[in-house]
Amino acid sequence: DVKVTQSSRYLVKRTGEKVFLECVQDMDHENMFWYRQDPGLGLRLIYFSYDVKMKEKGDIPEGYSVSREKKERFSLILESASTNQTSMYLCASSLYHRAPGYNQPQHFGDGTRLSIL
């Protein structure tokens, strides 16, 4: 079965702290994604990675960075946490898109609810 594990379910941090959110997948997927989910705004893509050490910006990358040193692990970093980064953070992974007309679905972890005080 598909398994995406996020290291923390709940996290409370202070403004200005550097925050690390970790995600691990056990499916040998090439692609990994970080989203945030906010009421009324839905899921928005922050960053994604299509291979080890490769990353691309999503729609809302400001204030975030990512790291992918191993294929199974993708980290989201809040360089200097701010209150507007309080949110639910979701990690997802998928296989590389191999053929036109056949899209691999993204599989999600259960999320980290992050509060910045």
Added chain:
Amino acid sequence: EDQVTQSPEALRLQEGESSSLNCSYTVSGLRGLFWYRQDPGKGPEFLFTLYSAGEEKEKERLKATLTKKESFLHITAPKPEDSATYLCAVQSRLLQGAQKLVFGQGTRLTINP
């Protein structure tokens, strides 16, 4: 700009009362439409992918259909365990072999026993 709008925002049904959820989209070149189910405190769980107008997919009490402008998720004789938020997402282009998904805001479905 790609957009996805889901309606209604919330829907409350009695057990056994069939209904449909709507997902309207505008996208430049649809490469796939995805339906997910999300339970409280959980991540989205993949349900279906649809690729072209006229396509249908079924799973238990759920059936997803697709036209050129919208998708419907039909729920037949629902049970309380079908209560969840249902998310629709469209993929318009690829980014280095990964999908670029745009999500709707979801429909929160409650089935009363």
